[in-house]
Amino acid sequence: MPIVPGVPDFGGDQEDDRGTARPGGPLFRDETSPAPAHAAVPAYAAAPAHTAVAQNPEPMHDAPQPAPPPKKKTAGRDLGAAIGVGVGLGVVVIASLFVVKAAFVGVVAIAVVVGLWELTKRLDERKGIHAPLVPLAVGGAAMVVAGYARGAEGAWVAMAFTALAVLVWRMAQPPENYLRDVTAGVFAAFYVPFLATFVTMMLAADDGSRRVLTFLALTVISDTGAYAVGWRFGRTKLAPRISPGKTREGLLGAVAFAMVAGALCMEFLIDGGSWWQGVLMGLAVAVSATLGDLGESMIKRDLGIKDMGTLLPGHGGIMDRLDSLLPTAPVVWLLLVIFVGSA
Incomplete structure (x- = not known):
């Protein structure tokens, strides 16, 4: 609303001078100036002042307004469909793997x-x-x-x-x-x-199925940790111009979840692996997965779209599921080669 110079704003802690009597004028709109003693007083002018106030009440600017109902947090997608599709994809991947x-x-x-x-x-x-x-x-x-x-x-x-x-x-x-x-x-x-x-x-590799399972598990768990912690505790935006839904708290959740999962996977799934290697790998996966997600968000913002496709209900398209997996694959491959070799 534009500000008009010379017109005072009323309400709040400011004084309202709209009810102040002006010299020679009535206090209320329905009142008239005092008539001379010899003049006849009309019937409506004889009404008490409180009657006029009751007929034309001044708005109460300082009255408390009811607070709007709090908005309920939502996931922004069909969560049931997303879980169903995710479980179905997981079954196909694990069975073929x-x-x-x-x-x-x-x-x-x-x-x-x-x-x-x-x-x-x-x-x-x-x-x-x-x-x-x-x-x-x-x-x-x-x-x-x-x-x-x-x-x-x-x-x-x-x-x-x-x-x-x-x-x-x-x-x-x-x-x-x-x-x-x-x-x-x-x-x-x-x-x-x-x-x-x-x-x-x-x-x-000889234990290739378990290596790929480790890669998939760490990426999915990192994304899950970011979503769960960010949805519940997220306050500080991570990259508001790229992906407004991502928060720094969510990134910390991704790091924590992925580090724990990495320690377990390297200790129990990878031959010759150690828990501390899994901690480092979990940290690297959380960072690469987040960067991959932000990278595709940049592409989608440049294109002016929300999802790359509609093939997967609750998820978008295939590319919307590959965004964090693709840049994470070379990171996990390289760290596994460094830690336990390529055979």
């Missing part, structure tokens, strides 16, 4: 292809960026398989050929915005399939 390793590689490849489809579709819809999906999908699946079969060397070779395929594929279209489109394509190839290859590289 411990039954046949090749089946888990297929699950990762499918997730990569769907994630690439979501990302390129949103780039096209919101920014008009045409990153070629076909070479990305084929090269991404090949990258995941190469990481499992040939390790880091195979993953890098597949990444190089995927980037080259993106450059060539885009040449079939007009040259306008060529550089923009291929840059987005190479970024997508690195962001989704290349980072995912570190998961299948972990799987290739």
Whole structure:
């Protein structure tokens, strides 16, 4: 509301001079000036002053107003659907991980292809960026398989050929915005399939299933700790311009949960692992998972969207579930190689 100069504001602790009698004027609106003694007094003027006040009461500016009802905290999503979908995905992942390793590689490849489809579709819809999906999908699946079969060397070779395929594929279209489109394509190839290859590289070890389980458990527990502590105790925003829902208290919850889970996993799941190594790994996972989540939030804010897709009820799209997993995979892979070796 604009401030009008020269007009006093009333209410609160300020004095209200609207009821102050002015020289030669009536105190209340319905009162009249005193009539001469010889003049006849109208019937309505003879009414007592309190009658006029009752007919035209002044508003009570200092009267206490009822407090608005407190807002109830909500999760912002369909929690039941989110839990159901999460449990279903967990069953598929665990079953493929411990039954046949090749089946888990297929699950990762499918997730990569769907994630690439979501990302390129949103780039096209919101920014008009045409990153070629076909070479990305084929090269991404090949990258995941190469990481499992040939390790880091195979993953890098597949990444190089995927980037080259993106450059060539885009040449079939007009040259306008060529550089923009291929840059987005190479970024997508690195962001989704290349980072995912570190998961299948972990799987290739003798105890690969338990390494991947440790990676998944730490990331999920870190996210759960951040959500639980942030929802209950969160007060201080972590990065309000990027993700207003994240708090520093939530980050501390993620660190605490992940460190405890890391100590347990390294002590009981990883051959040759020690609890203190798990504590360090839990700290690293909490940081990388949070940065990954913030990174995708930046992308979504730039695109002006809330979720990357709608495939998973209560979660959004596949990319909305991979945001913290993708940057965490190389961190866990590297720390496991340092602590217990790659075999």
